[in-house]
Amino acid sequence: MKKMGFMLVAIVAIAVGLLVGTLNSGPVQLNLLWIQFELSLGLVVLLGFSFGLVTGLSMIYLFRVLPLRHQLRKARLAALKQERSATQDSPGISLPDA
Numbered sequence: 323m324k325k326m327g328f329m330l331v332a333i334v335a336i337a338v339g340l341l342v343g344t345l346n347s348g349p350v351q352l353n354l355l356w357i358q359f360e361l362s363l364g365l366v367v368l369l370g371f372s373f374g375l376v377t378g379l380s381m382i383y384l385f386r387v388l389p390l391r392h393q394l395r396k397a398r399l400a401a402l403k404q405e406r407s408a409t410q411d412s413p414g415i416s417l418p419d420a
Contacts, residue, residue, distance in 0.1 A: 339368055 346364035361369075 342367055 343364035348363050349360050350363045350366055352359040
C-alpha cells in the first residue's frame with residue numbers, strides 16, 4: 323500500500339512538472355550575484371518550489387523534530403533510571419504474570 327501511494331505521488335509530481343515546464347517555456351534571465359543564467363520560466367518555477375520545500379523541511383527538522391527527539395531521549399533515560407532504582411529498592415518479591 324505504501325509503495326502504491328509513493329508511485330501515485332511520483333506520477334502526479336512528474337505530470338505537474340511536465341505541465342509547468344511545457345506551459346512556461348519562455349526564456350528568463352536569472353541573476354545570482356556574479357552568475358547569470360538563462361533558463362526556461364517553468365524550470366525556474368520548479369527550482370524555486372523545490373528549494374523552498376527543501377528549506378522548509380530542513381527548518382522543521384532542525385527546530386521541531388530534533389528538540390523533540392532530544393526530549394524523548396531524556397525522558398526515556400529518566401524512566402529507565404527510575405525503573406532501576408525501583409527494582410533495587412524492592413525486597414525481591416516477584417509478582418506472577420496474569
